[in-house]
Amino acid sequence: MYIDKIRNFSIIAHIDHGKSTLADRLLEYTNTVTKREMKEQILDDMDLERERGITIKSHPIRMEYEFAPGDKYILNLIDTPGHVDFSYEVSRALAACEGALLVVDATQGIEAQTLSTLYQALDNNLHIIPVINKIDLPNEQREKVTKEIISLIGCQRNEIITVSAKTGHGVENLLQEIVVQIPPPKGDPEKPLQALIFDSTFDNYRGAVPHIRVVNGRIKSNDKIFMFSNSLLFDVTEVGYLKLKKEPQKELLAGEVGYVMASIRNVKDTRVGDTITTVENKAEKPLPGYRPAKSMVFAGLYPVNSDNYTLLRDALDKLKLNDSSLIYEPETSKALGFGFRCGFLGLLHMEIIQERLSREHNIEIITTVPNVAYIIYNVRGEKITIDNPSKLPASNEIERLEEPFIRCQIVTPSDYIGNIMHLCMDRRGINTEMEYIDNSRVNLNFEFPLVEIIFDFYDRLKTISRGYASMDYEFLEYRPSKLKKLDILLNGDVVDALSMIVHRDKTYYWGKKLVEKLRKLIPRQMYEVVIQAAIGSKAIARESVKALRKNVTAKCYGGDITRKRKLLDKQKEGKKRMKRVGRVDIPQEAFLAILSLDDED
């Protein structure tokens, strides 16, 4: 049967362990791409991804492989993003596969980032093929890494494949093993259609294009389809395979991976994890694992130059086409003018959006302090959700304040348990479980207020565990907390964009840290800048930036005006990037000061 010739798999790897290069090699060896067409790391679409060394958008690709003369197989490679902000997307991409290549760098061994995805893969019952890469390097330690792998996943020694993606050594063998070891998909093309959406892209002419794994049934042009998550109906205009370019097909059958075009105007109508079925022969139930999108982190985005408001709005509209998890709506700030309140999956997501705005749309923006959404029950019994700290009602109006809590899982070598427990306690974490995975690694379960995680928790965790710990989290519930609004004043004026909601026991801590950091970030200027942190009308911390008294080019003769002017050019460009609030010039970094505060552990 055709379905026996299909292999759907993903590649799990730590940053820089060679996932992209290996993918390139597979494309090459299956002649999916000719040597001439090969551009380095063809699957990574964006420069941003290249720079950060992570894959953000997946890009599935279908390869044809001749296992033996006349015996052809279809190999569908589905790429996965590698950051905790996107763990839901990862889980859905893995749900579309039957196997995964676990790629480990022969000189580095198993690293933390791999673990979380590996466990998800194991949870999804994927068959894992361990691959040791970079054996061409002189300092490779394949024996040591082999032992680590065996200890981690309990496989046999002969199941581990060694390759060098760079030279191509072992790649042919790997292809053979993919066919031999990874099971074919199970599914019945005659049953009612159930297709899993594991990703989608946006095409300016065709609208949203979901990438699907057909689990049961079949889908073809002119089918009327139904989305389980939102009950929307669409008419299919085209289906096809995803090779380097889209290849239209008559139909897609159970077990196959491909795309669907159905004139879907709004990208938010295609939800990752959703199930597609046909109207005529509707499936009884959707596939398991669907979760609606949830923004975890909110921030105000404002253009540095207020004239660019419309440009910002247009840019956000364009970004949203490719990123359905971004939400935004207009808001105003006394300090910053007109802007947008945006919701993100996490801080990394927020940083990506910021960089894309700057790079792809050339807009300099100010981002306010990121925050979470709070639920307030006021004295009149009304329930209000606020996603902007400046909208917090006066304390005498508030009956009860609730903040979102998450369930968090941290996997770490046992050496670092002490430091990590300390960090988590510091962040109001409650340890709910601790279990040993193997004799050196432990899985810690915590419940945290989400707000304690969104600021530099991940980075701190990495630092104190020397990069070995990894984490994953999901929303748990809202719980009441004793919280206060912390205001920042510059020369006596509240700068609403710098306000934060903090826990009552930490107001002094955050207040002091913030004003100290701001003092370092706000440059000296003609007027002294007095920085205060306040709760209500009470100032709790204070710093000042003393007035600048000297900035002069003493010598200006000899006629070389241009050289002297260049210094002024620099100063004038610097000023353009600052936001003026009252008489104070504030650099963009100051608005994000909170993100780079040092913890004294």
Next chain:
Amino acid sequence: MESENLYLYIHIPFCNSKCPYCSFYSITDHTEELHKIYINTVIKELELYNPLLDFKSRILKSIYIGGGTPSILSEKNLDFILKNIHSLFPGDENTEITIEGNPESLNYENLNFYKNSGINRLSLGLQSSMDKNLRTLGRNHRLSEINNILSIIKELNFPSVSVDFIYNIPGQTMDDLKKEFEFIKIYKPEHLSFYGLSIEENTPFCSLYKNYDAQEELYNNMYMEISEKLLSMGYEHYEISNFALPGHGCRHNMAYWDFSEYLGLGPSASSYIDEKRFKNSSSIKDYINNIKNKNLAINNPEKRNNEDLLLEKIFLGLRTKSGINLEGLCREYNLNLQELRDKIKYYIPETLWICSDNELSLTTEGFLLSNTITVEVFNLFQTSGIYRK
């Protein structure tokens, strides 16, 4: 801005030793042979500009011979330069002719020659009257030699003498300044340049005194003291670093600040002609080669746009006591004058500037922040009303 006037600068890139704080171009390995080739090249360069600038139609307002160390050039060579210049321009009794000299290389012979050849302004690179400061600065002359030269200068009756001083020297105290003032009182030079020591990149001082510029308070105190004291001695503080007795401002330097046309000859020399700025390369070898091939620097003017021009106008204008004409600039850039004045009042502390009759100029305290204020005023221009780009 005057259109028929021309100001001439000639660079003499030769020194006997390099001062550790100096960033002007010069070489210490030179011969009389090279001097001869050099002066011929300079005159050749000048002649090459004649078709474009039409010297006979110009009023030569100043000739400034700087360096390097112009006073080590032989009288014969200097004479060659001056005679050739004079032959190209119409005669003018009023041309300000300045030569820079350092005490080590000045003597009765050359000073006398300068006087007789029509040089009417002497610029002395003294830097300090105190031996300890001279040592710190790596200068080879001492107070005793200076006194000698100065008495010769007095004897020869030069119409205008300018003396350069450096302050904020490592090890120099507020008290030490008194010694400089005493010196000035005795010799009463017509013109003074007081430069706060700034550490320039690629000079030996740069690695020695890395964080020196951070000494804001002492620098400022010295500057205020110098201005106040010199004012009381009858000097006008007419530019950030320049002071003059009435009628003795340096005409040549004023050209740099008021957008007059000036031509700079020799390697590293800068020019402003026809609203273009251009500069010769800082290499004698390349310079001689270029002139041989008739390759003039005006063919590679610096890229400037309207924004740059506005910034220059504000930058250069605010360096002088007369400041910038807000009314004129507002008309030119189509801005509301009152709105601009209100903004200046709000954003720039009042102790730093004066605005009378719509001329905006800086106070002494303001001079110390002239870069910041320049950028601020520029910023206010850009963000006010309709800014014509």
